[in-house]
Structures are given as C-alpha cells and as structure tokens.
Amino acid sequence: MADDLPKQSERVQALLAAVAEDRKFLLKSGIVVGAFFPLDLMAFGALKRSISTASAMIMMVNAWNMVCARTLLRTHIDTSLRFSAAWLVEKPHDFAMNVLRGERIDRMKSSSGQRLTDAYLVATRAADYPWLPDVYAELSGYVHFSGSHIASSVGALANDRTMEIEISELDLRFPEFSWVEILECFRETTSMLRNYLDGYQLTKNMTSEELAAGRPDAAPSNG
Numbered sequence: 001m002a003d004d005l006p007k008q009s010e011r012v013q014a015l016l017a018a019v020a021e022d023r024k025f026l027l028k029s030g031i032v033v034g035a036f037f038p039l040d041l042m043a044f045g046a047l048k049r050s051i052s053t054a055s056a057m058i059m060m061v062n063a064w065n066m067v068c069a070r071t072l073l074r075t076h077i078d079t080s081l082r083f084s085a086a087w088l089v090e091k092p093h094d095f096a097m098n099v100l101r102g103e104r105i106d107r108m109k110s111s112s113g114q115r116l117t118d119a120y121l122v123a124t125r126a127a128d129y130p131w132l133p134d135v136y137a138e139l140s141g142y143v144h145f146s147g148s149h150i151a152s153s154v155g156a157l158a159n160d161r162t163m164e165i166e167i168s169e170l171d172l173r174f175p176e177f178s179w180v181e182i183l184e185c186f187r188e189t190t191s192m193l194r195n196y197l198d199g200y201q202l203t204k205n206m207t208s209e210e211l212a213a214g215r216p217d218a219a220p221s222n223g
Contacts, residue, residue, distance in 0.1 A: 005064060009176045015183035016058050022190045023054040029197045035204070038096040039086055043197060046083040050076060050193055057186055061179060066171035069179075073186055074139035077132070080193040081121040087196065088116065088124065129192060135185055 060069040086092040088110040106117045
C-alpha cells in the first residue's frame with residue numbers, strides 16, 4: 001500500500017531528511033567520556049527512546065498517519081522534558097537512580113520543593129521554548145483515547161447537519177502546514193534534548209576546579 005501513497009511535499013520531505021540527520025547526531029551524543037555516573041544511564045534511555053521515536057515519526061509522516069505522528073511528538077516531548085528534570089533537582093544522580101528504581105518522576109520534587117509534574121516541567125521550559133505550552137496541551141489528548149481521536153474520525157460536516165465519517169489510517173485531508181508544524185516541533189524537541197545532553201557531557205570533561213566555579217551554571221555536577 002505504501003507504494004500507492006502520494007509523496008509528501010518537497011518541504012515536508014526536506015524536514016523528514018533533517019529529522020533523519022538529527023537522529024544520527026543524537027547517536028553521537030551517546031559516547032561516554034570519563035567516569036560513569038547514574039545520569040549516564042538515564043541519558044542512554046532518553047537517547048534510545050528519542051532515536052526510536054524519530055525513526056517511527058519518519059515512517060508515520062511518509063504513511064500520512066497524523067494520529068500516530070501526533071502521539072509520537074507528544075512522546076518525544078515527554079522524553080526531553082523528563083530528562084531535563086535532572087537539572088531541577090538538588091542531586092541529579094540520586095534522581096536518576098530513583099527513576100531507575102521505578103519511582104514516578106511526577107511524585108519527586110525539585111530543589112525548590114515543586115513536584116516535577118508535566119505541567120511544572122512545561123511551565124519551567126516555556127521561556128526557552130515558547131511554543132511548548134500550546135503544543136503540549138493540544139497533543140495531550142492523543143496519548144489516551146479522547147475527543148481528539150473522535151474528532152479525527154470526522155471527515156466533513158455538511159450544511160444539512162450530516163457528517164462524513166472517515167475510518168482509515170490515512171490522513172490525507174491535512175494541509176502541508178500541519179505536517180510541517182509537527183516536524184518542526186519534533187526538531188525543536190530534539191534540540192532541547194541535545195542541549196541537555198551536551199551540557200552534561202561538558203561537565204564530565206571539566207575539572208573539579210571548573211565545576212566549583214559554576215561552569216556551566218545549569219548543568220548537573222558529577223558529585
């Protein structure tokens with residue numbers, strides 16, 4: 001069936017190629033330099049989930065499957081947000097160990113005493129990613145069965161109060177803009193994760209004197 005599908009626009013195809021390149025770059029971020037810490041394991045988990053999600057996103061966009069593409073974007077955001085929570089706690093490596101033990105991140109607290117709920121993480125990162133609150137809110141309905149899925153099955157509404165129901169995995173009615181938006185947000189989310197991975201890798205290459213001096217300010221220490 002894939003051979004019978006129309007091609008996405010050139011702009012969308014260019015973004016898909018960029019997502020594939022971002023995925024390759026993420027793989028390079030998985031190299032461990034120096035000592036090994038609990039947060040390294042959390043970083044590996046975030047990398048694994050992200051490159052898997054990127055691969056699936058490419059397939060879903062090429063298959064014109066918007067429902068699954070939106071679910072994948074929400075998953076990708078979740079990975080980046082929850083990994084970034086390590087920058088909000090007092091002891092990031094203890095935090096990573098708690099996650100490995102199966103403790104829920106949304107029941108843990110930041111260094112300021114705030115619960116690390118998804119809403120709190122979104123609000124905390126909104127200054128750097130202004131698109132995040134609106135996109136996150138819109139996509140949340142795609143994680144669990146909700147009105148978003150019901151709405152996606154409605155093909156068209158007529159003036160005589162009849163409606164057309166569309167039961168198909170294909171979402172050909174979405175305009176180019178919808179596919180562009182989802183891929184651009186996906187790349188922004190990858191950039192978010194990369195920033196935290198690069199920051200953590202940087203601290204692992206710093207001397208104890210440099211860490212004591214507070215460079216970089218936002219990165220978890222190795223202690």
